[in-house]
Amino acid sequence: MKNTLKELKTFIILWLTQSLSQLGSSMTGFALVIWLYQDSGSALTTALLAVCSYAPYVIMSIFAGAISDKWNKKVVMLVCDSLAAVSTVAVLVLLKTGNLQVWHLYVVNAVGGLMNTVQQPASDVSYTLIIPEKHYQKTSGMRSFSNSLVSILTPVFATAFIAFAGLEAVIAFDLTTFLIAFLVLLFFIKIPEPKKSGEKGESLLKSAKSGLVYLKSNKGILWLILFLAAINLIASIYDAALPAMVMSKTDETALGIVNTCVGVASLLGSIIASVVPAPKNRIRVICICLFISMSTENFMLAFGKTPIAWCIGAVLGWIVIPLMNANMDVIFRTKIPVDMQGRVYSARNTLQFFTIPIGFLLGGVLVDNVFEPFMEKAESGGLLTALFGEGKGSGAALLFFVIGIAGVAVCLVFSRIRAIRELR
Numbered sequence: 243m244k245n246t247l248k249e250l251k252t253f254i255i256l257w258l259t260q261s262l263s264q265l266g267s268s269m270t271g272f273a274l275v276i277w278l279y280q281d282s283g284s285a286l287t288t289a290l291l292a293v294c295s296y297a298p299y300v301i302m303s304i305f306a307g308a309i310s311d312k313w314n315k316k317v318v319m320l321v322c323d324s325l326a327a328v329s330t331v332a333v334l335v336l337l338k339t340g341n342l343q344v345w346h347l348y349v350v351n352a353v354g355g356l357m358n359t360v361q362q363p364a365s366d367v368s369y370t371l372i373i374p375e376k377h378y379q380k381t382s383g384m385r386s387f388s389n390s391l392v393s394i395l396t397p398v399f400a401t402a403f404i405a406f407a408g409l410e411a412v413i414a415f416d417l418t419t420f421l422i423a424f425l426v427l428l429f430f431i432k433i434p435e436p437k438k439s440g441e442k443g444e445s446l447l448k449s450a451k452s453g454l455v456y457l458k459s460n461k462g463i464l465w466l467i468l469f470l471a472a473i474n475l476i477a478s479i480y481d482a483a484l485p486a487m488v489m490s491k492t493d494e495t496a497l498g499i500v501n502t503c504v505g506v507a508s509l510l511g512s513i514i515a516s517v518v519p520a521p522k523n524r525i526r527v528i529c530i531c532l533f534i535s536m537s538t539e540n541f542m543l544a545f546g547k548t549p550i551a552w553c554i555g556a557v558l559g560w561i562v563i564p565l566m567n568a569n570m571d572v573i574f575r576t577k578i579p580v581d582m583q584g585r586v587y588s589a590r591n592t593l594q595f596f597t598i599p600i601g602f603l604l605g606g607v608l609v610d611n612v613f614e615p616f617m618e619k620a621e622s623g624g625l626l627t628a629l630f631g632e633g634k635g636s637g638a639a640l641l642f643f644v645i646g647i648a649g650v651a652v653c654l655v656f657s658r659i660r661a662i663r664e665l666r
Contacts, residue, residue: 393505482605536649
């Protein structure tokens with residue numbers, strides 16, 4: 243135990259402080275979603291927040307890994323976090339002066355998304371460099387644990403802060419946690435730089451292209467990424483529809499409870515991922531976990547009429563995700579050369595996450611312009627209203643049923659692809 247703690251000392255310090263900062267950022271994001279939906283009442287307007295965050299992430303990710311592989315990773319992380327914090331300060335100033343508008347939030351989210359684009363591959367490679375390979379699955383489970391804990395605490399803390407001190411208090415907490423993480427990374431964390439494998443003076447464009455070339459020659463990893471891209475499309479439609487359904491049928495407290503259940507389930511799943519032995523076939527675990535998630539939560543949200551049913555669905559859908567993530571993380575870290583990981587991770591981010599802004603936009607449009615108007619015309623007491631309810635929110639429930647079917651189909655199709663099954 244002592245040897246393990248000694249080997250993971252740097253990781254633990256970085257992990258804890260970065261997780262604290264992540265909590266602050268997540269609280270701000272959650273609070274802004276509530277503020278915007280209460281102000282507009284539109285699923286599309288709220289979903290555009292996520293679109294603005296992910297659009298630069300998708301567009302620029304292909305170059306971010308090349309930047310990460312070329313530049314000092316610690317400096318990249320510090321600069322990106324600082325610029326994101328500046329945008330949060332701008333929100334606070336606009337809020338205090340009474341000038342905060344919807345388009346301001348879109349711009350701030352776009353800046354934050356761009357900074358995260360560059361920072362994430364640098365962070366991912368940094369963890370690879372400071373973690374002994376034998377601890378990859380354990381530390382992946384620990385990171386899933388902290389992500390889950392953040393999911394639990396975010397709605398609880400954010401709603402409490404808003405109730406007692408307003409949105410300003412949430413932002414102040416966010417900036418405080420940023421400062422702690424920044425100072426710890428600056429003064430107490432040493433991140434070694436790997437040997438460079440690329441050509442000396444290699445252009446940014448050529449360096450970015452090398453990540454795509456690697457994926458082209460590794461079909462199993464490429465198909466796995468495309469599998470997850472399809473899952474992300476469905477999951478982002480879910481994320482766009484969830485606030486619209488829950489807050490239409492109840493209020494923001496119920497939304498916070500459902501999100502807290504997501505966090506609790508992820509926390510339990512993270513504990514499982516941290517302690518279970520390595521499986522013989524990681525791909526099989528990934529496919530089974532995604533099938534369980536897709537075949538439970540969406541249908542519980544579609545047919546459930548109470549927050550209890552939605553919470554049960556959240557637990558069933560999310561408890562297996564950390565185990566899936568842990569096994570996927572090990573596959574990427576062990577099969578991709580460390581000096582190539584920044585570029586390959588960035589190519590992965592572009593391919594795997596480009597469906598997220600599409601899903602959020604599609605989810606908002608479908609809720610506001612297709613499914614809600616359709617359910618308004620449904621016969622009262624008929625089959626559709628009996629299954630999905632009446633009034634605002636019933637259209638979002640019908641959408642959950644549709645994406646539930648789509649999620650199951652995606653899992654069945656991709657799990658049969660030979661290149662994925664041969665990747666262990």
